Amino acid sequence: AQSVTQPDIHITVSEGASLELRCNYSYGATPYLFWYVQSPGQGLQLLLKYFSGDTLVQGIKGFEAEFKRSQSSFNLRKPSVHWSDAAEYFCAGRTAGGTSYGKLTFGQGTILTVHP
Amino acid sequence: DTEVTQTPKHLVMGMTNKKSLKCEQHMGHRAMYWYKQKAKKPPELMFVYSYEKLSINESVPSRFSPECPNSSLLNLHLHALQPEDSALYLCASSRNSGAEQYFGPGTRLTVT
DSSP, X not given: OOEEEOOOXXXXXXXXXXXXXXXXXXXXXXXXXXXXXXXXXXXXXXXXEEOSSOSEEEOGGGOXXXXXXXXXXXXXXXXSOOXXXXXXXXXXXXXXXXXXXXXXXXXXXXXXXXXX | OOOXXXXXXXEEEOTTOEEEXXXXXXXXXXXXXXXXXXXXXXXXXXXXXXXXXXXXXXXXXXXXXXXXXXXXEEEEEEESOOGGGOEEEEEEEESSTTSOOEEOOOEEEEEO
16 A cells, blocks of 8 residues: 655754654655645645756755655755754655545654744 | 645534635646645545546545536535644645645634
C-alpha cells in the first residue's frame, strides 16, 4: 500500500540552528512528493514539490528538500530556523496517474517547536 | 496569486440544522477538493472534483453533499451532522488533478 511516514512526531530546535525533518515514502513507482506547513487553526501552505528531475528542490521561506530514491526519503531542510517557523509540517505524496490521480497521502505530521 | 478562500471561518450548528460551506478560487484551476482534519491529525480527503465532475468520493456519509456549480466554486452541504463531524474542513484546488494542491484557510465546524 502507498504510504508516507514521518518518523518524528515532535522536534525542538533553537532559533538559528539547522533543521531536518524526515519523510519516507512507500510507493510502487516514484511518487510526486510535497511538503506543506500548517500553523495552528490555519490551512496548509505548500513549501515545495518534487515531480522529477533535479533531486534537490528549493522552496519558499528558505526551505529545501532532497529526494533520495535509494533511501525512499524526501527530507526537508533549513540551514537556520526562525521563531516564525514553529508550526506543523506535513509530507505528502501521490502517484503520477491511475484511479488515485490527485489523491494525496499525508504523513502524520511533525510539530516543530523553536526555542529562543 | 495562489489564494483559495473559504467561508465561513467558523460555524456552529445543531444536529438538525442544514448549512453549507463555500470555497472559491480564481486561479483557473480545474480540480477542487474537500478535506476533513481532526485535531492533531493530517487532512483526510473527502471529495475530488475534476472539470466540475465528481471524480473521487472517499466513502463519505451522505450527510455531506458536495456541489461544484462552476469551475471557481465548490460547496459542501451539511445536514444532520453528528458531534464527531466537528473538525476543520479544508478546501484545496489545483491546475488539474495531477498538479500541486493549494489549500484554503479552512472552516472550523462545531456540531452541538
